[in-house]
Amino acid sequence: MEGKDAKEEIHWVFTASTAPKCAKLEGTVDVDVLVIGAGLTGCRTALGLADAGVSVAMVDSKGIGWGASGRSGGQCNPIWRQTPQELVERLGERHGETLIKTTLTAADDLFSDIRKYDVDCDAVQAGWVQAAHTRRAARNLSTLGKAWAAAGADIVELDGGAVRAASGSPAYSFALRHAAGGHVQPLSLTRGYARTAAAKGAQLFNDTRMASLERVSGKWRARSDKGEISAENVVLTTNAYTNDVWRGLRKTFLPLVSNIMATVPLSDTQQQEILPGKVTISDSRLAIYYSRYDRDGRLIFGCVGSSDTVKNPGDLARLRRGLKTVFPQLAGIPIFRKWAGRIAVTPEMMPHLHEPAPGVLAGIGFSGRGIAMTSVMGRALSAKLLGTCADDLPFPIVPITPLPFHGLTRRLIPLVAPAMTIKDRFDTLIDGTS
Numbered sequence: 001m002e003g004k005d006a007k008e009e010i011h012w013v014f015t016a017s018t019a020p021k022c023a024k025l026e027g028t029v030d031v032d033v034l035v036i037g038a039g040l041t042g043c044r045t046a047l048g049l050a051d052a053g054v055s056v057a058m059v060d061s062k063g064i065g066w067g068a069s070g071r072s073g074g075q076c077n078p079i080w081r082q083t084p085q086e087l088v089e090r091l092g093e094r095h096g097e098t099l100i101k102t103t104l105t106a107a108d109d110l111f112s113d114i115r116k117y118d119v120d121c122d123a124v125q126a127g128w129v130q131a132a133h134t135r136r137a138a139r140n141l142s143t144l145g146k147a148w149a150a151a152g153a154d155i156v157e158l159d160g161g162a163v164r165a166a167s168g169s170p171a172y173s174f175a176l177r178h179a180a181g182g183h184v185q186p187l188s189l190t191r192g193y194a195r196t197a198a199a200k201g202a203q204l205f206n207d208t209r210m211a212s213l214e215r216v217s218g219k220w221r222a223r224s225d226k227g228e229i230s231a232e233n234v235v236l237t238t239n240a241y242t243n244d245v246w247r248g249l250r251k252t253f254l255p256l257v258s259n260i261m262a263t264v265p266l267s268d269t270q271q272q273e274i275l276p277g278k279v280t281i282s283d284s285r286l287a288i289y290y291s292r293y294d295r296d297g298r299l300i301f302g303c304v305g306s307s308d309t310v311k312n313p314g315d316l317a318r319l320r321r322g323l324k325t326v327f328p329q330l331a332g333i334p335i336f337r338k339w340a341g342r343i344a345v346t347p348e349m350m351p352h353l354h355e356p357a358p359g360v361l362a363g364i365g366f367s368g369r370g371i372a373m374t375s376v377m378g379r380a381l382s383a384k385l386l387g388t389c390a391d392d393l394p395f396p397i398v399p400i401t402p403l404p405f406h407g408l409t410r411r412l413i414p415l416v417a418p419a420m421t422i423k424d425r426f427d428t429l430i431d432g433t434s
């Protein structure tokens, strides 16, 4: 099956654990906390609250994990693009230091949650190779890696043949290897959190798109087409799929696209050479090439895209070219499935925690670092509602600030993928590969 015949289907739907029972909201529900958006952030928040005995309802306009969480590459990439020092400068000393501490344990915390809640999600913690595509990117990555290693992260530099031995890719001569990285079946992880939250009493609703949120008689009331939920507190975890339920929120980030595909299963010999030991890889391109195995030995490969499907021939060609660049050994390998999803990218590539009104929180904008960092945010959101002081959270609470010219920039998103690809090629040409 060649790429053009590959099925346009989200691969994870076919290998996920069963979906927890949900119902469409009809009538009126009254709870302490309403979580709007059932991706990893919402599900981890609902789990933290239900675990503490809080009455929670969680709604999703489609279903648990329908958004980025069920489409994701599922790679747990446990550091930010900023050095610890830059985090302190950006967030202030108190939040910066808390975020550094939280980041250093983010991957281990995720995998220990998976064990603690017995989530069946094909979790593998075999490391992450973060590769540099140019010499300049290599220098930047080296600075980043040294800074995080000095803070306590288990990171080593690889160069020359060591990069190829660790990744199976001949495309790079410099990389960082993060021991704490790994990968999960992202839809199973999302469903697992939701199932555990439901077992602890959370009410789950699918096909329930909240269209409005208003203050009525001292409580928040959210309305869908067939029902309404009253709650003391509301948490918005709608990320790149945010609508106008809270004014201005969807304008705080750009909903970029990532395209992704699954190959046919690789042979045992290929699996010994390519991403040996089931390590994951991603690189420093703007278009970000990333890859990992699924549980059946299919290679999952993704990069930036231009629309919500991979029907556009340019998108499929970009994926194929990317795969051939990183793993030329696999040129021409049949593609089994392809799909796309939205990534909420903030200007500084860090998520935002908002509290736009008393009793309303939002955690949005993971900028492609969602697998590890939605857990950090979900814990922070539930901790805040359980009484943790705002100063002790890893993220400062920031105002909702719409990006200038958001409408115009949004319309240009289909051009982002080709533009990034051209810039990456230009950089490689003038700077040489790492």
Ligand SMILES: Cc1cc2nc3c(=O)[nH]c(=O)nc-3n(C[C@H](O)[C@H](O)[C@H](O)COP(=O)(O)OP(=O)(O)OC[C@H]3O[C@@H](n4cnc5c(N)ncnc54)[C@H](O)[C@@H]3O)c2cc1C
Binding pocket: 036, 037, 038, 039, 040, 041, 042, 059, 060, 061, 062, 063, 064, 065, 066, 067, 068, 069, 070, 071, 072, 073, 074, 075, 076, 077, 208, 209, 210, 211, 237, 238, 239, 240, 241, 242, 243, 245, 258, 259, 260, 290, 302, 340, 341, 342, 343, 363, 366, 367, 368, 369, 370, 371, 372, 373, 374
């Ligand atoms: C193709 C792709 C590959 C990726 N790969 C990686 C990766 O390898 N590693 C990594 O760290 N990150 C990756 N990411 C990013 C990561 O998946 C996301 O950051 C993360 O899943 C975001 O989770 P979330 O819960 O915040 O949002 P989502 O999972 O997007 O959930 C938001 C939910 O809100 C719902 N919703 C929106 N509005 C409403 C409303 N009004 N009422 C009710 N429900 C509503 C939507 O239906 C949606 O299900 C990838 C993303 C994509 C798209």
